[in-house]
Amino acid sequence: MQIERIASSRATDSTATGIVHLGLGAFHRAHQAVYLEQYLALKGGDWGICSANIRANQTLVDQLSAAEYRYPVVEYRSREQACVREIRAIQEALFAGSDAGRETLLQRLAAPDTRIVTLTITEKGYYLEPSVARLRLDDPAIQHDLARPQSPKTAPGLLLEALRRRRLAGIAPFTVLSCDNMPHNGRRTRAAVLALASRQDPELHDWIKTHVCFPGSMVDRIVPAMTPEDFARLARELDCTEPTAVICESFSQWVVEDNFSLGRPEWECVGVQMVDDVTPFETMKLRMLNGSHSLLAYLGPLAGYRTVAQAMQDPAIRNFLHHYMLHEAVPTLQGIDPAELQAYATRLLQRFANDSLQHQLHQIAMDGSQKLPQRWLDGCQVLLDTHRPIACTALGIAAWINHVQQAQSERRELNDPLAPRLLALAESHRDQPQELLAAFLAQDDIFAPALAANSRFQEALSHAYSALQQGPLPELLKQLTAHSD
Ligand code: NAI
Ligand code: CS2
Numbered sequence: 316m317q318i319e320r321i322a323s324s325r326a327t328d329s330t331a332t333g334i335v336h337l338g339l340g341a342f343h344r345a346h347q348a349v350y351l352e353q354y355l356a357l358k359g360g361d362w363g364i365c366s367a368n369i370r371a372n373q374t375l376v377d378q379l380s381a382a383e384y385r386y387p388v389v390e391y392r393s394r395e396q397a398c399v400r401e402i403r404a405i406q407e408a409l410f411a412g413s414d415a416g417r418e419t420l421l422q423r424l425a426a427p428d429t430r431i432v433t434l435t436i437t438e439k440g441y442y443l444e445p446s447v448a449r450l451r452l453d454d455p456a457i458q459h460d461l462a463r464p465q466s467p468k469t470a471p472g473l474l475l476e477a478l479r480r481r482r483l484a485g486i487a488p489f490t491v492l493s494c495d496n497m498p499h500n501g502r503r504t505r506a507a508v509l510a511l512a513s514r515q516d517p518e519l520h521d522w523i524k525t526h527v528c529f530p531g532s533m534v535d536r537i538v539p540a541m542t543p544e545d546f547a548r549l550a551r552e553l554d555c556t557e558p559t560a561v562i563c564e565s566f567s568q569w570v571v572e573d574n575f576s577l578g579r580p581e582w583e584c585v586g587v588q589m590v591d592d593v594t595p596f597e598t599m600k601l602r603m604l605n606g607s608h609s610l611l612a613y614l615g616p617l618a619g620y621r622t623v624a625q626a627m628q629d630p631a632i633r634n635f636l637h638h639y640m641l642h643e644a645v646p647t648l649q650g651i652d653p654a655e656l657q658a659y660a661t662r663l664l665q666r667f668a669n670d671s672l673q674h675q676l677h678q679i680a681m682d683g684s685q686k687l688p689q690r691w692l693d694g695c696q697v698l699l700d701t702h703r704p705i706a707c708t709a710l711g712i713a714a715w716i717n718h719v720q721q722a723q724s725e726r727r728e729l730n731d732p733l734a735p736r737l738l739a740l741a742e743s744h745r746d747q748p749q750e751l752l753a754a755f756l757a758q759d760d761i762f763a764p765a766l767a768a769n770s771r772f773q774e775a776l777s778h779a780y781s782a783l784q785q786g787p788l789p790e791l792l793k794q795l796t797a798h799s800d
């Protein structure tokens with residue numbers, strides 16, 4: 316096995332904390348922190364990171380602290396080629412699940428040294444309705460923050476309280492940079508914060524609206540959740556036994572809107588693309604990569620597969636994905652050279668087939684209600700408007716509804732912030748497929764009313780759902796792929 320080891324080459328002295336990150340998960344450690352590690356080695360500067368979990372996973376915070384904030388990122392190019400990077404860009408880790416922890420985090424956010432706040436808190440962490448950027452006011456966590464704004468529990472609430480403190484102290488606001496898989500993630504983060512502010516402090520609302528920057532970003536690196544087998548493999552193959560280790564692919568991309576009021580690292584030096592408008596990049600990635608991922612997540616298990624790489628070994632699935640990319644994602648993307656998109660599709664299939672990653676389909680299947688609009692539904696409306704086929708997308712939606720229904724009938728957990736409502740729909744329409752589909756389409760915080768009311772869409776979904784019940788899946792996928800070629 317070829318192993319490259321890259322030690323942290325940063326100066327031993329710690330740098331000031333210029334960035335506070337919310338969402339100390341696998342992706343943050345393998346993406347933003349890696350870019351910053353490379354940047355600090357090149358340029359130094361006061362851009363150390365303080366990373367916080369605000370609701371779960373205190374264990375990781377404690378493990379990082381015990382390791383003096385050094386951890387390995389293991390990039391697998393293939394089963395035979397790995398690069399082990401030592402990362403030290405995270406200088407402090409906080410758990411803000413307690414009052415004391417929350418206050419410490421608020422102090423870091425309000426400190427003058429803090430000039431950027433980044434987030435990887437999952438799509439559900441913004442408490443926005445998936446189909447529109449409307450704050451979910453009925454959510455208990457949002458209710459808490461509205462009632463107790465100075466000891467908030469949500470990310471939008473923490474951002475708002477920190478900005479309130481900064482304004483009161485005459486400290487200029489930090490820039491907020493979401494690194495989550497949401498369309499217009501900067502605008503959506505801003506919408507969540509302003510929706511809270513408008514109900515608490517109109518003057519603060521206006522100040523944020525005028526003075527705070529919320530640039531958008533597109534982020535891309537496949538970083539599966541670590542499994543016990545992953546840790547065992549690292550110990551066996553690389554003599555790597557740190558519990559803080561994270562595995563990822565070698566590919567990495569970060570496209571960031573250049574709109575920072577208190578400065579930023581010169582991320583360009585380490586390959587970050589700084590742009591005026593991230594929209595074309597994020598739409599391409601969310602529909603081509605993430606849309607395909609979600610098809611795998613709901614269809615792959617029906618053919619017995621557990622991981623992305625396993626499913627990609629099935630020619631029927633591989634061809635179906637390629638067909639979806641070229642015929643139902645590419646046509647919805649404007650202003651990008653079709654030849655470039657075809658090459659992007661080919662590279663995506665290669666990345667998905669990387670069998671050195673154990674990317675669990677159940678992880679991608681999580682939070683489907685929060686992912687479908689940007690991955691399938693927005694593009695589906697474009698396909699309908701341009702009279703193009705939607706069979707693959709319809710099959711994906713049918714498979715997601717089937718996923719919910721199977722969880723309900725097998726009394727399994729459904730990992731989705733809207734699980735109670737979705738499971739209740741599945742239960743109340745258990746043996747009535749047409750009523751079930753209509754009930755799901757009526758969820759206007761997931762399905763935009765115009766899409767739900769479209770007769771061609773309804774027919775395609777109904778056909779896909781009954782075809783899925785009849786199976787077998789490989790034959791169904793072959794028919795779909797052959798039919799519209
Ligand atoms: P993870 O499970 O390792 O970490 C999730 C993080 O989100 C944890 O810190 C958790 O505490 C936090 N979180 C969850 N719900 C929250 C809530 N309601 N409020 C505040 N924080 C909350 O997952 P991972 O891999 O770090 O991914 C996180 C996000 O990063 C994804 O949802 C996606 O938006 C983005 N991303 C992930 C990629 C990957 O391949 N893992 C690639 C590209 C983007
Ligand atoms: C995946 C993404 O879990 C999921 O929903 O589709 O986390 C995916 O791995 C990343 O967006 C790749 O950049």
